[in-house]
Amino acid sequence: MGEVQVAARGESPPEFDAEFRERLCDLLRWRRDVRRFQCKPLPEGAIERLIGLACLSPSVGLSEPWRFVIVEDDSRRAAIRACFESCNKDALEMQQPDRAALYARLKLAGLDDAPCQIAVFADRATAQGAGLGRLTMPEALDYSVAIAIHTFWLAARAEGIGVGWVSILDPSRMSAILGVPQDWVFMPSLRRLSACRRRHARARA
Amino acid sequence: MGEVQVAARGESPPEFDAEFRERLCDLLRWRRDVRRFQCKPLPEGAIERLIGLACLSPSVGLSEPWRFVIVEDDSRRAAIRACFESCNKDALEMQQPDRAALYARLKLAGLDDAPCQIAVFADRATAQGAGLGRLTMPEALDYSVAIAIHTFWLAARAEGIGVGWVSILDPSRMSAILGVPQDWVFMPSLRRLSACRRRHARARA
Numbered sequence: 001m002g003e004v005q006v007a008a009r010g011e012s013p014p015e016f017d018a019e020f021r022e023r024l025c026d027l028l029r030w031r032r033d034v035r036r037f038q039c040k041p042l043p044e045g046a047i048e049r050l051i052g053l054a055c056l057s058p059s060v061g062l063s064e065p066w067r068f069v070i071v072e073d074d075s076r077r078a079a080i081r082a083c084f085e086s087c088n089k090d091a092l093e094m095q096q097p098d099r100a101a102l103y104a105r106l107k108l109a110g111l112d113d114a115p116c117q118i119a120v121f122a123d124r125a126t127a128q129g130a131g132l133g134r135l136t137m138p139e140a141l142d143y144s145v146a147i148a149i150h151t152f153w154l155a156a157r158a159e160g161i162g163v164g165w166v167s168i169l170d171p172s173r174m175s176a177i178l179g180v181p182q183d184w185v186f187m188p189s190l191r192r193l194s195a196c197r198r199r200h201a202r203a204r205a
Numbered sequence: 206m207g208e209v210q211v212a213a214r215g216e217s218p219p220e221f222d223a224e225f226r227e228r229l230c231d232l233l234r235w236r237r238d239v240r241r242f243q244c245k246p247l248p249e250g251a252i253e254r255l256i257g258l259a260c261l262s263p264s265v266g267l268s269e270p271w272r273f274v275i276v277e278d279d280s281r282r283a284a285i286r287a288c289f290e291s292c293n294k295d296a297l298e299m300q301q302p303d304r305a306a307l308y309a310r311l312k313l314a315g316l317d318d319a320p321c322q323i324a325v326f327a328d329r330a331t332a333q334g335a336g337l338g339r340l341t342m343p344e345a346l347d348y349s350v351a352i353a354i355h356t357f358w359l360a361a362r363a364e365g366i367g368v369g370w371v372s373i374l375d376p377s378r379m380s381a382i383l384g385v386p387q388d389w390v391f392m393p394s395l396r397r398l399s400a401c402r403r404r405h406a407r408a409r410a
Contacts, residue, residue, distance in 0.1 A: 014231045016363040024229070024363055026219045028261040028356065056233040058355065060372065140372055140393045142344065143351035150263065150352040151233065158221040158229055167265065167345055188345045 027158055034162030035106035037113040046161060047116055054152035059144035063129030066148040069178050071117040079177045080119075080169070081111050087168045110164045119174060120149055125183030145187045232363055239367030240311035242318040251366060252321055259357035264349035268334030271353040274383050276322040284382045285324075285374070286316050292373045315369045324379060325354055330388030350392045 016024075051068050059065060071077055088104050111117070122145040124138060153163045171186035221229075256273050264270060276282055293309055316322070327350040329343060358368045376391035 013235055014228070015365065016228065016232065020225070020228050021360075021363050023219070023221065023225050024232070024360065025258060027221065027229070028258055028360075030218055031261075031263065033263060053230060053233055056236075058236065058238060058358070058370070139344075139347065143348065143393055146348035146351050147355040150355060153263070155226075155229065155233075158226050160220065165263070188348055 027154060031154060031157045032162065034164040035110040037110060037115065037162060037164075039113050039115055041115050042161060043159075046159060047118070050152050050155050050159070050161070051118075053155040054148040057144065057148040057151045059129070059148075060140040061129030063126055063141060063144065065123045065126050065128075065141045066145045067121040067123050067180070067184055069119040069121065069180065071119055071178065076177055077111075077117060080117070080174070081108070083169050083173045083177065084108070084111060084166060087170050107164075107166060107168075111166065114164070118152075119178055120145060120187045121175075121180055121184035122187055123181075123184050125181075142185070142187065149187065232359060236359060236362045237367065239369040240315040242315060242320065242367060242369075244318050244320055246320050247366060248364075251364060252323070255357050255360050255364070255366070256323075258360040259353040262349065262353040262356045264334070264353075265345040266334030268331050268346060268349065270328045270331050270333075270346045271350045272326040272328050272385070272389050274324040274326065274385065276324055276383065281382055282316075282322060285322070285379070286313070288374050288378045288382065289313070289316060289371060292375050312369075312371060312373075316371065319369070323357075324383055325350060325392045326380075326385055326389035327392055328386075328389050330386075347390070347392065354392065 047070060054066065054068070055064065057066070071080065084107065088107065093100075122142050124141060126141075149165065153165070156163045167188050169186065174186040175182075175184065252275060259271065259273070260269065262271070276285065289312065293312065327347050329346060331346075354370065358370070361368045372393050374391065379391040380387075380389065
């Protein structure tokens with residue numbers, strides 16, 4: 001991540017002009033949750049540069065709890081695809097059938113075609129940030145990671161690289177597939193997915 | 206929010222050049238969690254424009270669950286200040302005393318001086334987004350709101366407007382002070398603050 005540095009002491013703060021603000025507005029308007037990808041590989045170094053930019057995001061207590069795992073192994077990609085298929089099946093039961101089928105098809109195509117997959121985790125055990133995030137505010141720690149994902153997304157769009165965020169995946173299965181440390185929680189960490197599903201089932205009964 | 210529109214059908218997607226990307230990198234590098242504010246009022250319409258830009262953020266199921274409450278009433282500002290003082294006292298007990306005092310002083314000065322205060326909530330009951338966020342993923346709903354706050358923050362920095370995010374506030378007290386609907390949850394929604402504090406106290410005992 002050597003290319004991005006936070007402002008050096010003594011460096012003058014930049015001013016942003018109306019033209020930049022207009023382009024920034026364009027960037028926000030044209031960020032998309034992409035599901036159709038070209039299979040061709042990304043430019044050399046692009047992912048590392050984008051992760052470096054994402055790491056400039058704000059974080060609670062400057063804990064910087066984001067952990068990016070680039071998934072390159074074919075068998076792991078297959079395991080993640082299977083994880084998505086089973087989780088998505090459950091989650092879509094409460095959608096209208098035609099929409100559900102379309103969503104599932106698009107997301108699966110995205111998982112198959114995207115030349116790069118990144119799994120993002122929140123390190124709940126990080127000692128960085130004086131323990132502020134770790135002990136008192138696990139949610140705020142997760143928010144920091146969500147924001148970093150969005151920063152990555154915007155920076156990628158500015159390079160013409162599409163990003164799609166797949167959120168319907170089982171966090172503990174993802175951790176097992178990727179063999180990450182126990183305290184890394186997959187984002188989004190949908191802890192209450194099954195509890196809510198049960199509640200919803202009761203409501204329909 | 207009339208000034209910002211999402212891309213119209215038929216509009217060509219923009220391309221972003223190297224100069225824009227460099228300025229975007231500057232923007233990310235120079236975003237700060239501001240605690241020292243000038244008291245002078247903000248430019249007419251600036252807050253509304255920034256909220257409009259924040260509303261372009263991604264959200265789970267396009268639920269757009271963010272709710273921005275501009276706090277203008279003096280008595281409510283005073284109640285929020287008192288809320289911060291009591292929450293902060295608890296939260297800082299686990300910090301080093303010198304740092305704790307400095308942090309508290311800076312944040313209080315920020316709360317006193319900032320010409321505009323905005324409380325941001327997640328509408329957990331929104332019907333928008335096919336119930337995806339509402340039923341299965343309350344966390345993802347909150348992440349969307351955290352991301353919208355960050356978008357606001359970046360857009361403000363591009364206008365030379367400083368933003369500081371105060372996270373140590375009791376969500377239910379904030380809802381009561383501002384009289385918002387029951388399903389709006391203050392962000393960050395630190396539900397487990399007291400539970401974690403008890404656990405930490407035991408660990409030290």
